[in-house]
Amino acid sequence: MEFGILGPLLVRDDAGRSRAVPAPKQRVLLATLLLRRNQVCSPALLAERLWDGSPPRGETAALHNAVLRLRRCLVQAGDRIETCAGGYRLVVAPDEFDVHRFTELRAEGTAALRDRGYERALVLLDAALSVWRGEALLDVPSEALHREESGRLADERLCALEARVEAELQLGRRSVVPELQELTAAHPGRERFWAQLMTALTREDRPAEALSAYGRVQRLLDEQLGVHPGPELRELHHRILRADRPFPAPLAARVPAQRIPRAALRQPRELVR
Known part of the structure; x- marks a missing residue:
């Protein structure tokens, strides 16, 4: 079986066939159980997710019926939902x-980067990002789940993109x-992307553009958050102004050819790769 919430809800059986979960409440129920997989979810928690804090009268019976319908949707995998x-x-x-x-792929990729x-x-992080099919919980209509998980x-x-x-x-x-110009436009409050853009521009002998990028993020942070750029951006800015060379040549330029913050102010509707 395969289950997914990194995009529209995904259920695929052992034969590779997709299993539709058409009812909104069933998608909410499945997503909640997936996010707490192999753990017992209390009826109170499931009811809170299913009805966004306003459960109907007779919620116990309604929850039981929702679980029964979800089991039927999952067909041979229905017995994976255990009553405990x-x-x-x-x-x-x-x-x-x-x-x-x-x-797991992101953790391995980040560890390789540190080493x-x-x-x-690069291979591991590309693989991690390829798992995403769209915005998380895209077709799961639960304010609580989106607030707490998305x-x-x-x-x-x-972080994996960075x-x-x-x-x-x-x-x-x-x-x-x-790519970094797209990322800074889509996630303007993500200072790490701006630092990477300034570094990339300076390495390409485009320091004026790097300084311009700093000016843009400085104005943006001031206007939208009332704060100044963080230490990494400020230090990078000073180094560019001093015409230092704090940007060692990338590996490909040094090795013979024989041989990779702050929360976003907004999230784009479509994922930027």
Whole structure:
């Protein structure tokens, strides 16, 4: 089986066939159970998610019926929803859930980046980002789930993007400036993307554009948040002004050819790769 919430809700059986979960309440129920997979979810928690804090009269029977309908949707996997003392539990192996796969690949990629294994980091982080199919919980209509989970997952994805761009900067095999221009436009409060853009521009002997980028983020942070750029951006700005060379050549330029903050002010409707 395969389950996914990094995009529209996904259920795929052992034969690779997609299983539709058409009812909104069933999607909310499945997403809640997935996010707490292999743990017992209390009826109170499930009711709060299903009805966004305003459960109907007879909520116990309504919840029981919702679980029964979801089991029928999952067909042969319906028995994975177990009735336990204290609630319900969905049994899911780690590699069956897209959030787990993303989290593991991102952790391995970030560790490789710390160890300066830039090529390995790039492969792992690309694989982690490829798990995403769209905005998390895209078709799951629950204000509580979006409030508590969507932002956290989106931030983890942006951290993975920052790490992948860093790996690409270190490898220096292509210009990452166009991608970073898109990322800073889509996530203007993400200071790390601005620092990476300034670094990439300076390495390409475009210091005037790097200084212009600093001016843009400085104005944006002042106007929208009333704060100044953080220490990393300020230090980078000073180094560019002093015409220092704090930007060592990327790996591809140093090695023979034989041989990769702050929460976003807003989230785009479409994912930027």
